[in-house]
Amino acid sequence: MATKSKDASTEEKIKEAARTVFTKKGYAATRTRDIAEEAGINLALLNYYFRSKEKLFELVMAEKVAKLFGVIAPIVNNNETSIEEKVTLIVDAYITMLGQNPGLPLFVLSEIRNNPEHFGNRIQAGKLLTESVFVKQLIERKPDINPLHFVINILSMSIFPFIAKPVFESAGVMTATQMNDFAEERRTLIVQWFKAMINS
Amino acid sequence: MATKSKDASTEEKIKEAARTVFTKKGYAATRTRDIAEEAGINLALLNYYFRSKEKLFELVMAEKVAKLFGVIAPIVNNNETSIEEKVTLIVDAYITMLGQNPGLPLFVLSEIRNNPEHFGNRIQAGKLLTESVFVKQLIERKPDINPLHFVINILSMSIFPFIAKPVFESAGVMTATQMNDFAEERRTLIVQWFKAMINS
DNA sequence: GTCTATACAAAGATAGAC
DNA sequence: GTCTATCTTTGTATAGAC
Numbered sequence: 177m178a179t180k181s182k183d184a185s186t187e188e189k190i191k192e193a194a195r196t197v198f199t200k201k202g203y204a205a206t207r208t209r210d211i212a213e214e215a216g217i218n219l220a221l222l223n224y225y226f227r228s229k230e231k232l233f234e235l236v237m238a239e240k241v242a243k244l245f246g247v248i249a250p251i252v253n254n255n256e257t258s259i260e261e262k263v264t265l266i267v268d269a270y271i272t273m274l275g276q277n278p279g280l281p282l283f284v285l286s287e288i289r290n291n292p293e294h295f296g297n298r299i300q301a302g303k304l305l306t307e308s309v310f311v312k313q314l315i316e317r318k319p320d321i322n323p324l325h326f327v328i329n330i331l332s333m334s335i336f337p338f339i340a341k342p343v344f345e346s347a348g349v350m351t352a353t354q355m356n357d358f359a360e361e362r363r364t365l366i367v368q369w370f371k372a373m374i375n376s
Numbered sequence: 377m378a379t380k381s382k383d384a385s386t387e388e389k390i391k392e393a394a395r396t397v398f399t400k401k402g403y404a405a406t407r408t409r410d411i412a413e414e415a416g417i418n419l420a421l422l423n424y425y426f427r428s429k430e431k432l433f434e435l436v437m438a439e440k441v442a443k444l445f446g447v448i449a450p451i452v453n454n455n456e457t458s459i460e461e462k463v464t465l466i467v468d469a470y471i472t473m474l475g476q477n478p479g480l481p482l483f484v485l486s487e488i489r490n491n492p493e494h495f496g497n498r499i500q501a502g503k504l505l506t507e508s509v510f511v512k513q514l515i516e517r518k519p520d521i522n523p524l525h526f527v528i529n530i531l532s533m534s535i536f537p538f539i540a541k542p543v544f545e546s547a548g549v550m551t552a553t554q555m556n557d558f559a560e561e562r563r564t565l566i567v568q569w570f571k572a573m574i575n576s
Numbered sequence: 577g578t579c580t581a582t583a584c585a586a587a588g589a590t591a592g593a594c
Numbered sequence: 595g596t597c598t599a600t601c602t603t604t605g606t607a608t609a610g611a612c
Binding site: 290365368 | 497
């Protein structure tokens with residue numbers, strides 16, 4: 177889209193700046209001036225490329241949502257893998273991705289919460305949580321328990337530490353690097369716990 | 377504080393309105409005018425009682441933080457109860473409290489994230505997570521594993537469903553009432569899973 | 577495409593009457 | 595204590611020159 181430019185830039189610089197600022201402060205607290213400054217360009221230019229703050233935000237948000245839910249889509253619908261293999265893959269995918277994007281879940285969740293009408297049924301994660309191959313396998317293994325419990329447990333244990341990260345740091349529980357090591361340890365532990373859980 | 381008034385009101389009405397609006401939209405997206413309207417009073421009056429939007433917010437936030445972390449403080453430092461009993465108590469306390477305040481965790485966490493400097497070491501949750509009786513018991517039981525993993529797991533499984541609630545609703549996974557039943561089911565399940573986890 | 581200058585709207589806060 | 599009216603700041607968006 178937009179006009180071709182030699183250094184494939186400016187537009188992308190603004191988008192990148194928008195990612196940074198929106199993710200850090202949230203939509204409402206972000207000023208377009210902040211984004212312009214972060215991008216090293218002028219405020220008017222931002223409105224030239226993207227029509228408004230909201231348009232720019234929607235672009236960024238769509239990316240973030242795709243990233244947050246995209247990691248598991250191919251995993252949970254694979255017919256070739258067992259439950260246990262899927263769990264390993266999900267946990268690894270999330271911990272790796274969130275190690276690089278620690279603020280992602282909290283950002284997406286809180287923006288959805290603050291502005292639910294913007295996301296009216298545009299989020300397709302539902303099918304992943306209720307109709308995937310993974311869910312079918314869980315029902316077969318544990319017919320008496322709502323499979324969503326297990327899905328939530330995996331996601332909880334993988335994602336929650338990153339959501340709670342601001343508290344850990346504010347409360348001095350862990351430094352950022354300790355947080356990293358901590359998350360790494362969980363890769364194998366969560367799988368192990370899940371096995372105990374599903375066999376209990 | 378403030379002046380006495382017959383119906384013990386106005387000030388409290390504003391505070392209550394502030395709780396509602398801040399929790400629903402977050403600090404940045406909240407307009408003092410919204411709070412005034414919700415309280416059924418005038419904007420000027422809000423500034424008369426509380427000096428500024430920020431002062432009012434800090435008041436509300438302090439309450440919310442206390443509520444979010446207060447539930448577990450007496451439980452995890454009890455010398456008379458076993459690990460398993462503590463887990464049951466923690467899970468029950470959180471699921472009950474969050475059933476009545478579903479938006480609480482996401483609100484507190486995202487505000488801390490968006491404005492970490494406001495909370496510089498004012499959050500005392502650290503001690504609960506690292507120096508409680510509960511933690512000591514966990515170390516004794518599983519000396520080879522960082523006890524924080526288990527604490528996080530309990531909190532994850534109890535709290536995360538409420539944090540993800542906006543997605544469930546936006547994506548049509550569950551209605552609000554189904555969410556309630558779902559959370560209720562987890563009371564006993566989480567305890568059961570935790571036992572499997574810690575004995576594995 | 578990029579800038580400076582500015583219009584316009586929204587939001588926080590205060591003055592002053594009652 | 596409570597209101598109406600208003601000041602001031604800030605933030606989004608646009609006009610228009612280069």
